[in-house]
Amino acid sequence: MRTARLVALSLLAAAIFAAAPAPVTASGHSGEVLEATLDNGLRVLVLEDRRSPIVSVQVWYKVGSRNERPGATGLAHFLEHMMFKGTPTRGKGEFARLVEQNGGQDNAFTAQDVTSYFVNIAADKVDLVLRLEADRMRNLLLDPKEIDSERQVVMEERRTRTEDDPDGLLSEELSAIAFKAHPYRWPIIGWMEEINRINPPELRAFYDTYYVPNNAILAVVGDVKAPDVLARIREVFGGIPRGPTPPAVTAVEPPQIGERRVIVRKAGAQLPIVSIAYHVPNHASPDAPALELLSTILSEGRASRLYRKLVYEKRMALGAGGDYSYASVDPNLFWFYATPLPGHTVEALERALLDEIEVLKSEPVPDEELARAKNQIEASFVWRQDSVHSRASGLVRFEMLGSWRLLDRFVPMIRAVTAADIQRVARAYFPSDKKNVGVLLPAEPPAPAGK
Amino acid sequence: MRLLTRVVAALLLSAVPAGAAPIAQREVLGNGMTLLVAERSAIPIVSVSVYLRAGSVFDPPGAPGVASLTADLLTRGTARRPGPELDRAIEFVGGSLEADAGKDGVTVSLAVLKKDLALGLDLLAEVLREPAFPEDELKRRVAEVQAALKRSEENPETVAGRALGQALYPGHPYAHPTQGTIESVGKITREQVLRFHREHYRPDAAVVAVVGDVTRDEIRRELGARLGGWAAPAGARAAVPSAIAVLPPAITRTLTRELTQATVYMGRPAIRQDHPDYFPLVLANYVLGGGSASRLYTRVREERGLAYSIYSSLSPARYGASFVVGLQTRNEGVDEAMRLAKEEMSRMGREQVTAAELDLARAYLIGSFPLRMDTSGKVARLMIAVEEYGLGLDYPDRYKERIGRVTAADVQRVAARYLDPATFSVITVRGKTN
Structure with missing residues (x-):
């Protein structure tokens, strides 16, 4: 919990694959994963794993720094921070408080392509987590006062990871010259000037565009009964309306000319x-x-x-x-x-x-x-x-x-x-x-x- | 097998309350080595961690870095094969074999697929018992450690952590950096490394934690075949003075670097699990700075936006313990962030925590215990800690019981005793401000 709210910087994001777990054989998994796509487009994967009385609940949104535009870099990551700042029914800090009160650990990270939220918790608390995630998928407050306060936190994060870290600084500068057309050229955390500038309407628009069920994948793995969890997911998330399909990223990096x-x-x-x-x-x-x-x-x-x-x-x-x-x-x-x-x-x-x-x-x-x-x-x-x-x-x-x-x-x-x-x-x-x-x-x- | 027949029966099984499973099966083998086994058969993997009391706390006087260098060199060649051959052998089967020194101990960890366990154990036994410490490898490693130490000066948390160690444990071996210093490492001789290995790598100071797809009988047999003949030297195990009861003078030190952000560590010596105040202090730590609902996080980060990283931690070790409050804030924010942090530390001792805070902390600490055992590596580390600190194999249950018993008055009492900011040394690593 020390450095809650992670941002995966470019080299980490480059290693995104390196963190992928998987079985070796087709028979290891194929029969076990219960998959579904809800009517609103939410993709759901549930896998039973009974080794410990715990469960991992993860919501991944298909949005990252890749979906930003010049002039408003860092929106995806800034929004990730705001996802912990409350909804009308659960005020700021409630998410963390409820998770901790139930013995859970939560965190999130933003990468170039995705923003991921996870809670690991006792398996019998899965319902609570589903309700919390459904709530913040659609009902985020995005209070301007909280945005301004969190802005300072994000700037501190950037100082730690980039300004004062030679590795972070160099990979940021190298990405910035390696790409000239594609959004991979700017850092996930965004440029300092733009973190400083981003305004509440931009965060709201970004949230409304990308935080829709049809742009998300929900995975639940742990000591649960898969059909029961899926039924509960249908109840909890089913009422969230499908959103417009988020705009495609059309940028294509042209072939590089010269060193x-x-x-x-x-x-x-x-x-x-x-x-x-x-x-x-x-x-x-x-x-x-x-x-x-x-x-x-x-x-x-x-x-x-x-x-x-x-x-x-x-x-x-x-x-x-x-x-x-x-x-x-x-x-x-x-x-x-x-x-x-x-x-x-x-x-x-x-x-x-x-x-x-x-x-x-x-x-x-x-x-x-x-x-x-x-x-x-x-x-x-x-x-x-x-x-x-x-x-x-x-x-x-x-x-x-x-x-x-x-x-x-x-x-x-x-x-x-x-x-x-x-x-x-x-x-x-x-x-x-x-x-x-x-x-x-x-x-x-x-x-x-x-x- | 023959040499390991004097098995001291598995402990505590009968002492565990009904319904609770001990975290490991424990036995002491004939040569004094403690074996802890947690069978997890679902995935065909095995993790074997050998913990030795051979950390930097045992560095010879005036030679910081010997323990760490000795550990580094274990995998750099044995009587049977040079380092690169060892690397190729273990990596060919997708396994790993690493040795790493900390303050108290060295952990030599093997991770292999079940089908490669025999090979992995062969290599593990070799690096433990027959490291060759080639002169050339020593020279190479010294140059790397010196460069790594130089580079670590870039990292404000490392710099602050080292300075805090010196402040908290003056005169105690905990004060010096595990890896030593650029100067001290440069003077280490092969003879010192050989002697260190002879004296401190001994089965009666070793704990072997095995987690994975293996039965206790099987692993006892396989380890016996390879480590059974490993005998303890005649001399007694080295003693280290305790750093528990000693409260050093609180110092304030500021180190200036080229940084846009300041790192502040406030710390003091604290207590270990064997102290009656320990569990109340665990609760106090959680309320103060343990998570995203904590007072420090709420006050300094959520309300004021002064920090990304702000926390407190209680870290027990074998010969001492520390309580640390850490934060990182822009250079201009240091005074305000520290003022808030100190105020919250004082308030912990001045007034009782609320019932809601206490309930939350208790619920989190008890409820999240299974998450401390959700990977093989975490299970192995917990098993080793339980053994090294004498916590008992029923620790998860005792922990629950002890945490559950703590009252708000207990928290206030220990906070007044251990969290007074005046008793904390303060290290600040920061840039210049205009």
């Missing part, structure tokens, strides 16, 4: 950071499984390639990795990043990262490395069934891609990737003349300016 580069000098930073990002396709592409496997080959564990080469063998980096956002709704970036050890320059480290990218193009990944990465992905799928929370979020993440049933197909798709596929996607998507490079350098504090 882009940003150098950020940050006072207070202790070590530099180098990031390289390439535009890549998302899950809709047949190349997506190869890209997903590639990110595992590059970064998962100490035997992974970037750790082994840059950290272990060359002793140039304190850390290094790569990230792919398989589940991104629109095509996104594949990130490489590294921090040099003292005594090594960012230029040398950037070259070393680029050398590794060239090796991916010129040499097939050895069998052992390929098999290891596949085994890692498969094992992580099994591990993510460990909690009802991760099972619920996994179902929704795949439902976002089209159907929760896709999770049964994911591991077989990964298993089918060949070394030639890896080499092919590295050549196709990591062209040396279309990279986005971000460098963060520690800067001396500026000379004191006149008052």
Whole structure:
């Protein structure tokens, strides 16, 4: 509860897929998930899991920073904060108070594509949570006075995550140059100036547009009787009217022309950071499984390639990795990043990262490395069934891609990737003349300016 | 198996009230190692955590960082194979094997699919019993730790936390950073690491917590085959002075960095579960700053918009405990946020909490206990804490009972005793203001 109301920043959002739980086999789940779409369009997934007397209730709205416009960035995340500030029947703070009074834990996060709310609680309290979620799906107060107060909280959050955090700052700056047309170019939390400016009517309009049952997925996983829960969901949510279909995001990022580069000098930073990002396709592409496997080959564990080469063998980096956002709704970036050890320059480290990218193009990944990465992905799928929370979020993440049933197909798709596929996607998507490079350098504090 | 026959019978099963299940099956094996098992068969995964009393509190005098470096190097090569081969072996089956040092202890954790348990246990036993501590790996790791320490100066919470440790435990080993300092780590020798491992990695100071798709008989047999011959050295286990009864002078320290936001930690030593005031203080902490309904959260965040992060926490450890109020606010907001926080701390001791607050806190703390056991990792950590702090395997029930018994008068009494802001050291890490 320490940092309630999370915002997933771009690198975290890029790893959205990495948090997805799922069973390995089709038989593991297919018969168990009770699915329904209510008349008002609300998508419902219920899964019984009787291991502990608890339940995870999650409502995911298909809205994130992707649905914002320039000039009003940060709306989705700001609204997430306001979702805890009351309805006509339950005043501000009531949501948290009721959840805690019933032994539950709640939180939320905003990402580029989604805003997610969850409550984990004793299974016999599921009804309370359903009523609370239904209430704030449609009846939010959005009191201007509360908006102004919460505005300050969001600005504090931005100071923590971006202004005073070199990693956050660099990934924000690099996204801003890697995209020029698509909303992925601005940060999830929004620009400070716009957080400061956003007004109540804008929040109200955003809420009315996107917080409708036909734009939401509700998942319940835990020690419950699925048919009973579904019946109750119909009662509690069924009366909420369907809204107009939210407007589609029409922005398409044009092909990149030429390399882009940003150098950020940050006072207070202790070590530099180098990031390289390439535009890549998302899950809709047949190349997506190869890209997903590639990110595992590059970064998962100490035997992974970037750790082994840059950290272990060359002793140039304190850390290094790569990230792919398989589940991104629109095509996104594949990130490489590294921090040099003292005594090594960012230029040398950037070259070393680029050398590794060239090796991916010129040499097939050895069998052992390929098999290891596949085994890692498969094992992580099994591990993510460990909690009802991760099972619920996994179902929704795949439902976002089209159907929760896709999770049964994911591991077989990964298993089918060949070394030639890896080499092919590295050549196709990591062209040396279309990279986005971000460098963060520690800067001396500026000379004191006149008052 | 033969070496592990002197099994001390599972405890407490008979002492548990009817209807309550103990959180683990416990036994002490022949070599003194404590085995805790929680069978969870639904998913084919097994988590094995070996906890050793070998944390930074045992660092040799003048050599902060030895414990942490020793833990880091466990997986960097054994008598049988070099580090990279270990990495490849465990990662090939999608498993992980990590060692991590804290203040009190080191946890070596293995996570594997059930089908790979034998391999995982082989590797686990190797890193525990036969680490090679290659000189080259030590040099490499020292450079990494030094760079990580340098980088951690960017993080105001880390900086504030270190300064608070020094303020709360002067003269006690809790005062120094777990990883050591850039200077101290640079001086650590292989000989120091070898000696540390010899003295502190011993079965009679080890707790093995197993959670997952495995039976107690099976895991006892498998562990016995690999760790049964691991014998305790002749010497006694190291002793550490208690930091419980000591209240150091409250200091105020401000560290200036290039930051747009200030991080404030207010802290003082507190008490552990074995103290009669502990459970009332748990309640007091919850009412003050435990959740989104707490006084600090309401007053500083919800009403005034002064902070994103504002909380209080009570953290018991083996040789001491701390009570901390933490907040982050814009540089200009520090005085006001601190004034509000101190006012709320004082008010806890001045007047009784309301019946509604007490009910909410009790209901939350009792009702949310199952959420403290909703992943294998959390179950393992709880089992280890229960063992290390002597809480008893019926802890979930005792917790419920003890929390349920706390009155508003108890909360006021302990708040007056432990939450007086004048007894708190205050560390502020902040930027310059104009």
